[in-house]
Amino acid sequence: MTQDTLLSKTPVGTRGDMIDPFGRHVSYLRVSVTDRCDFRCVYCMSEHMTFLPKRDLLSLEELDRLCSAFVDKGVKKLRITGGEPLVRKNIMWLFQALSRHLESGALEELTLTTNGSQLKKYAGDLKACGVKRINVSIDTLDEDKFKAITRWGSLPNVIEGLEAAEKAGLKVKLNAVALKGVNEHEIEDMIRFAHERGADLTFIETMPLGDIDGDRTDQYLPLSVVRARLLDTFTLKDIPYRTGGPARYVEVAETGGRLGFITPLTHNFCESCNRVRLTCTGTLYMCLGQDDAADLRAPLRASDNNELLSAAIDEAIGRKPLGHDFVIDRRSQKPAVGRHMSVTGG
Ligand code: SAM
Numbered sequence: 001m002t003q004d005t006l007l008s009k010t011p012v013g014t015r016g017d018m019i020d021p022f023g024r025h026v027s028y029l030r031v032s033v034t035d036r037c038d039f040r041c042v043y044c045m046s047e048h049m050t051f052l053p054k055r056d057l058l059s060l061e062e063l064d065r066l067c068s069a070f071v072d073k074g075v076k077k078l079r080i081t082g083g084e085p086l087v088r089k090n091i092m093w094l095f096q097a098l099s100r101h102l103e104s105g106a107l108e109e110l111t112l113t114t115n116g117s118q119l120k121k122y123a124g125d126l127k128a129c130g131v132k133r134i135n136v137s138i139d140t141l142d143e144d145k146f147k148a149i150t151r152w153g154s155l156p157n158v159i160e161g162l163e164a165a166e167k168a169g170l171k172v173k174l175n176a177v178a179l180k181g182v183n184e185h186e187i188e189d190m191i192r193f194a195h196e197r198g199a200d201l202t203f204i205e206t207m208p209l210g211d212i213d214g215d216r217t218d219q220y221l222p223l224s225v226v227r228a229r230l231l232d233t234f235t236l237k238d239i240p241y242r243t244g245g246p247a248r249y250v251e252v253a254e255t256g257g258r259l260g261f262i263t264p265l266t267h268n269f270c271e272s273c274n275r276v277r278l279t280c281t282g283t284l285y286m287c288l289g290q291d292d293a294a295d296l297r298a299p300l301r302a303s304d305n306n307e308l309l310s311a312a313i314d315e316a317i318g319r320k321p322l323g324h325d326f327v328i329d330r331r332s333q334k335p336a337v338g339r340h341m342s343v344t345g346g
């Protein structure tokens, strides 16, 4: 379909159904509740990050109102992320508040992406708020490498967090960024580790978001290469399984588990994008890889009812772009967008 034919089909934004100019239904909101983090992963942040002043953050009540407005407009899946969402003070209040939309049936899924550092403390509370599945990011099973990647993290603490989540009855999916020369020779072990505990594992290509201390070309490991190498050890069968995200899954015959690939660089998945991303200051990004954004804080604060907010959301969805233009090579040294993943919410 060309852009013109897609545009001519654009339905008018209606309550309960957000449809972008390319006919894609927007039913998934990811919310970065803080840009702060207790780790400093090398591909995500520089070691000495400047974070937003706390006074610029939306309150938890405002985040609840914003998320609820999106649920009202047809969002079925809400993912709380960050930065590290579980380091935001009193974050369980937000989960508790949002759980009413699960109870009413308006929301199908409330979920979380976390580095796992606080899971020992919060796994039980998350389950009690109706969270069923969580994504935990873990890039290596080697303690020293884990320290080197996260700079500030502790692998044993994250593994204990994983165990606490499993004990609480949360279904865990593991996410790992594929990093050249760092975890590329551990990938088979990570598959076995995940599948032995009944967890899916998804690999992600490193994306050019925000300035980091190093050079991304040194980190970038195309998943097409990973997949080809895995065929020496494993039998991979493409399966139609989807979780509403960009991952494409295979089943690993030898382990019986699922393995996902998120390939923003080697295979662009924008045609099926159903999501928008909200920052902790109330900025809505319609695409992870583009700079265009809409301020929702002003309409949120301008009145107690949601009319202005709802109109601002419709207007923003009406300019959701077709996709990103990520490139990582030696000629394009600058990140595709200046903000870090921790701002927009990974
Ligand atoms: N702190 C939480 C965590 O690490 O899971 C949630 C936020 S983090 C930004 C979300 C995901 O984005 C993590 O899986 C992380 O590995 C991934 N990520 C961060 N920066 C990235 C980048 N430049 N390219 C690809 N993935 C990235």
Ligand code: SF4
Binding pocket: 037, 038, 039, 040, 041, 044, 045, 082, 083, 084, 115, 137, 342
């Ligand atoms: Fe923190 Fe997650 Fe970024 Fe790592 S990937 S620095 S844990 S926000």
